[in-house]
Amino acid sequence: LTGAQDGSVRMFEWTRPQQVVCFRQAGNARVTRMYFNSQGNKCGVADGEGFLSIWQVNQTTSNPKPYLSWQCHSKTTSDFAFITSSSLVATSGQSNDNRNVCLWDTLVSSANSLIHAFTCHDHGATVLQYAPKHQLLISGGRKGYICIFDIRQRQILYTFQAHESAVKALALDPSEDYFVTGSAE
Secondary structure, three states: OEEOOOOOEEEEOOOOOOEEEEEEOOOOOOEEEEEEOOOOOEEEEEEOOOEEEEEEOOOOOOOOOOOEEEEOOOOEEEEEEEEOOOOEEEEEEEOOOOEEEEEEEOOOOHHHOEEEEEEOOOOOEEEEEEEOOOOEEEEEEOOOEEEEEEOOOOEEEEEEEOOOOOEEEEEEOOOOOOEEEEEOO
């Protein structure tokens, strides 16, 4: 799966030189993040205008429409994570009201899909990591802060400054004993 600054999203197969599917044409908002769900049957694309779109991967048309597309953040959606199944999604980004990390239910109408919004990260959340064993979300912000959320209780557990500049990357070890952060500095 490839995403570009011009907003296009294309899927390729290892053995084919041409694209298999074009999910989005050029001329859309820049792609900020893309993932497959753990089952590999859906892919999601976040963009610079705050939208998250999700497609079924096994499409037979060359330009399929997303089965879900909604604006998660008023300014930008910078990252997202499929939580457990593909029906629960967490997003990070920047919103005018500082609700910069959100939980969404994709099985209900878009008007009711926001489950919980965390007010955190002045100037926006840049990255997000899900820890499934502990049911925790870890987010990094533009000002170098890390927030850890318990998604079962829907509360922030910890906040601390890890860097002097924006957190650009988060990684979690498979046993979920450690996570590492990378910054713009």
